[in-house]
Amino acid sequence: MANTELEEVIYQATLKSGDHGLTTEDLQKDHPELSLGDVADALNVLSNKKLINFFSVRGILVYKAVKKEEASKLGSLEGDEQLIYQHIKASGNEGIWTKHLKAKTNLHQNIIMRCLKTLEQKSLVKSIKSVKNPTRKLYMLMELTPSIEVTGGPWFTDQELDVDFVEQLTNQCYKYILTKSFPRDSSSIYTMAHTTYPTAASIRRYIIEKRISQVDLTVEDITMLLDVLVYDGKIERFLSTVDEDWEDEDEGSTDWVYKAVRTKTADSASSKIVLLALAVLIAITLLSSTTLAMPLPAPDDGVSGAPADTQLYERHDGDAELDLVSRKGVHSSRVASYGACYTLDERVWDDTSYLSVKTKDTICAIYSDDSCSDGSILVKNRNHVDVPRVTPGPVAFRCWKDEKK
Amino acid sequence: MSANENRLCKLIVREHFGPIVEKVANALLRKGRLPVGLISAATKLTQAQVRESLVVMIQHNIAVYAETQERARIVTYYDVNRLAILHRAQIPKMLFYTQEWFEKDGALVAQSVMAHGKMTMKDCIKDILATRSTGATKNDKRSQALTAAFTRMVKERCLVAVRPSDSVSQVDRDMEEEKRETSKSVMPLTATELAKIRKTMAQSKEAERDSANIVGLKRKLNAVSELDDWDDFENGDKRRKTGSVAISEEVEDDVYFRVNFERFIIRWRNIKISELIEGRLNATAKAIMLTLLTLAESKMLVCSEEFSKAVSSVQILNGLAQDVNLADTLAFNESELGVHDAKPSLSECLDKYMDVLEEDLLKITKKDQGRSGQYVVNLKQAAKVMKHRVIEGMVSTRFGGHYVRIMNMLLEKGKSEEKQISKWAMMPVKDVREKLTTLYTFGVLNMQEVPKSADRAPSRTFYLWEVLPDRACEALVEKLIHTMANLRQRRFVERSKRHVLLEKCERTDVQANDGLLNMGDKRELEALNNMLEMLEVQELRIADMVMTLRDF
Structure with missing residues (x-):
């Protein structure tokens, strides 16, 4: 057997054994025809080519194969560079600091710096900065992505907490929860039977669908944001009462649901001042012993405020016909006027139903949020559409006449 | 006990009683209890002036005395009651709410009682009629209305009877009582015996406080009540009809009364709790909460109680005002609606509201243990x-x-x-x-x-x-008291800056004819009044916060 063939056989055998490595006995068991001397020669050659590494496990010599592409990288490196490369590789996606590298390799600082420079030039390693110690320069292999420990997760850009990003996202979360926490009529509240308060998972879905964040966020990330909102006193969290039965089955995954806290309205605060001012006024009138004939204005209850979408229930003249269709048939239908923004109540719109819009000469746009803002458009420029319910939140639509026609 | 609190107390006394009483109060505030001689030495006032000041302060329930035997003679010590002085900062608010709860007559009574410190009902009515006489013919009717208002205020414990012992300091009273108990035995008492005596004393004191009958009210048999049924204050109404005779309660003539700020604080606390609920839920929930607390109020005696008395949902439903909208302010699930989307009945709606209140994350309302349909309010938590x-x-x-x-x-x-x-x-x-x-x-x-x-x-x-919430409260109260004192001092400064103008306004000829004031004077006066009002409103708001942080 030619030497090169023998080398190839041994190399393939070691490669096959993978991370466990191969001992001489294993090799002889598989290939009894090989003589030990030939094997030793071949291993030496392979080792010179950096295709094989030797390890000693409990006194027994173990061989491990090195992939060819890696070997070619290593082949071009000098001894010190190799050593440093090995250490950097061992540090994985955590990276290693130059000081630690120095302690481990016992090389001089200058040599390490030189080696790192060449390694960087060959684009084998890269330097990164850790969130924890922004002044330290960490090195890791080029092809690896830094771990969350090092980058700090989605909230960090350039090793700094992206305060604006966090603020924006928390605001969006709060708005979403607020719309889900109270009925449209601002003076009423949900009964205990209402259970569709949002969870972290549903908020995540909302953020992904609305494309609010460019970064991929996990449920844990969202939970962090929601915790912050809880501490801000803007929302509250509690355990959903419905899922108690199967809570026992998957222990550990407690499902928090979130509910917004009503912020104090400005007029209640001002009415309080008025009240105190009246108190002073009365005291003055009493103490200055004038008559108490001054009539007191009736206490201001605060403006109850008509529901924002009263026009929804009024019939307007227009050409758009809107039907909410479910499996049972047409659920509700109404005629829309041009330009007005309509919001569909989520409660009458279940998963199986879809919205059917027929128009004569109008153009209809459907939005995936209830603000009719142009950023969230789902369907546009058609005069007949059926929109299935894809989004969990409310859907708004607006019809208007095509000016060009 | 801080310097700021002393300063505020001093300023309140100055505004209400003048500079000489202020000096006496200041000496007592800074040095603790003192006999007359030492007060006069500390204030450089004559003993007669000191005595007169002390009479004023004791009359207005802000000072107490104690007599102790020192060798052969009895020495009388005087001390101030800080809490009572600080309560005086809330007088405007108190008057406003008496007008809310007991109408104009109630406010007049409260004002008159406040102006005299303590007085009997007869004197009070005489005083009101004298200052606001409406003609002799109407006086009879007026005095009847005022009697009714006075009696109601006593029943609802907004006015309480003062006994001579109330002017003796609390600590001395306790010591006196303890001495009486211990002197009964010949042998010196052991520690356990002493502890036992103290415990029974505390219990009897509590029992006296908690007893339902109100000092200063006497029961009277009336012929069948063609008297109009007055509004009953839960169990304050003790009138029972027995045959053709009814028992009504009347205020005793020779008992002196003072304004009971503790009761006002309890009521203000209740209002605040219901406002808290309004902020979280809605106006209907507020009305329910207020009704619940009002029904339980008669059993509330001090602010530090943990739970309110249990109230059933039936009582709440009966107690709710007519205009409270129960059904329309709830968003029902489809499963809760009847046929044709019919909304549940009022009592069902109330039950739903009570469920919401009970499940509220603040955990203020809860079902009374063991009894269904009874609700209590966790006052400590609130x-x-x-x-x-x-x-x-x-x-x-x-x-x-x-x-x-x-x-x-x-x-x-x-x-x-x-x-x-x-x-x-x-x-x-x-x-x-x-x-x-x-x-x-x-x-x-x-x-x-x-x-x-x-x-x-x-x-x-x-x-x-x-x-540490308690420590934070203390620290902030300290800051707030400081601010209150500053606001009050500012009022004095503003007034003293324009003392020439104010003196001019007080001249009898100017009061009779305000044409004697020129335009500049009038403008100045208006600016001053505006500023004083602003400062006063500020002080009341801060007093409100102090009340929440300290008294609740």
Whole structure:
């Protein structure tokens, strides 16, 4: 057997054994025809080519194969560079600091710096900065992505907490929860039977669908944001009462649901001042012993405020016909006027139903949020559409006449 | 007991009783209890002046005395009652609410009683009729109306009877009583016996306080009541019809009464709890809460009780005002609606509201144990929430929302280090550090050092931060009292700046004819009045916060 063939056989055998490595006995068991001397020669050659590494496990010599592409990288490196490369590789996606590298390799600082420079030039390693110690320069292999420990997760850009990003996202979360926490009529509240308060998972879905964040966020990330909102006193969290039965089955995954806290309205605060001012006024009138004939204005209850979408229930003249269709048939239908923004109540719109819009000469746009803002458009420029319910939140639509026609 | 509190007390006394009484009060505030001789030495006033001042203060329930035997003679010591002085800052608010609850007559009664410190019902009515006479013919009717108002206020414990013993200081009264008990036995008492005596004394005191009958009211048999049924105040109405005779309650003629601020504070607390609920839920929930608390009020005697008396939902339904909208302010699930989307009945709606209140995350309302349909209010918890709200409000208006976030987080998580705080609050460490020190100096936070090495170098020390609500309350009350004193002092300064104008206004000829004031004077006077009103409103608002933080 030619030497090169023998080398190839041994190399393939070691490669096959993978991370466990191969001992001489294993090799002889598989290939009894090989003589030990030939094997030793071949291993030496392979080792010179950096295709094989030797390890000693409990006194027994173990061989491990090195992939060819890696070997070619290593082949071009000098001894010190190799050593440093090995250490950097061992540090994985955590990276290693130059000081630690120095302690481990016992090389001089200058040599390490030189080696790192060449390694960087060959684009084998890269330097990164850790969130924890922004002044330290960490090195890791080029092809690896830094771990969350090092980058700090989605909230960090350039090793700094992206305060604006966090603020924006928390605001969006709060708005979403607020719309889900109270009925449209601002003076009423949900009964205990209402259970569709949002969870972290549903908020995540909302953020992904609305494309609010460019970064991929996990449920844990969202939970962090929601915790912050809880501490801000803007929302509250509690355990959903419905899922108690199967809570026992998957222990550990407690499902928090979130509910917004009503912020104090400005007029209640001002009415309080008025009240105190009246108190002073009365005291003055009493103490200055004038008559108490001054009539007191009736206490201001605060403006109850008509529901924002009263026009929804009024019939307007227009050409758009809107039907909410479910499996049972047409659920509700109404005629829309041009330009007005309509919001569909989520409660009458279940998963199986879809919205059917027929128009004569109008153009209809459907939005995936209830603000009719142009950023969230789902369907546009058609005069007949059926929109299935894809989004969990409310859907708004607006019809208007095509000016060009 | 702080310098700020002393200053505020002093200023209140100056405004209400003048500079000489202020001197006496100041000496007592700063030095504690003193006999007349020492007060006169400390104030450089004559003994007669001191005595007169003390009479004024005792008459107005802000001073007490104690007699102790020192060798052969009996020495009388005098002391001030700080709490009573501080309550006087709330007089305008008290008068406003008496007008709300007992109408104009009630306010007149309260004002008259307040002006005289303590007085009997006869004197009070005579005083009101004298100052606001409406002609002799109407006087009879007026005095009847005023009697009714006075009686109602006594029944609802807004006025309480004062006994001679109330002018003796509480500590001395207790000591006296203890002495009487201990002197019964010949042998010196053991510690356990003494403890037992103290315990029975405390119990009997509590029993006296909790007893339903009100001192100063006597029962009277009336012929069948063609008298109109007056509004009954839960169990205040003791009138029982027996055959053709009814028992009604009347105020005794020779008993003196004073305004009971504790009752007002309890009522204000109840109003605040219902406002808290309104903020979280809606106006209907507020009305329900207020009804619940009003029904339970007669059994509330001190602010520190933990739970209110149990009230059934039937009582609440009967007690609710007619215009409270129960059904339309709930958003029902489809499953809760009847056929043709019919809404549930009123009592069902109320039950749903009670469910919502009970499940509310503040945990203020809860079902009474063992009895169904009975609800109690956790007053301690409500007070805790309200205190927290006040602190939160102060922190957020003064510093901003981020500070509130840190505070709330520390409250929930307990002692934490700045790195953890920065992670949870999602703020950079350097911002967190700055905010923590700001909050620390403001008095909200508490810091604990944990050194890693014996040398206690700052770099090798953990700094753990936490919020201790009680301590935070104390620190903020201190700040608020300081502000109140400043506002009050400012009023004096503003007035003294324009004393020439004010003196001119008080001249009898000017009072008779305000044409004697020129335009500039009038403008100046108006500006002054506006400013004084603003300062007064501010002070009342702060007094409100102090009340929440300290008295609830």
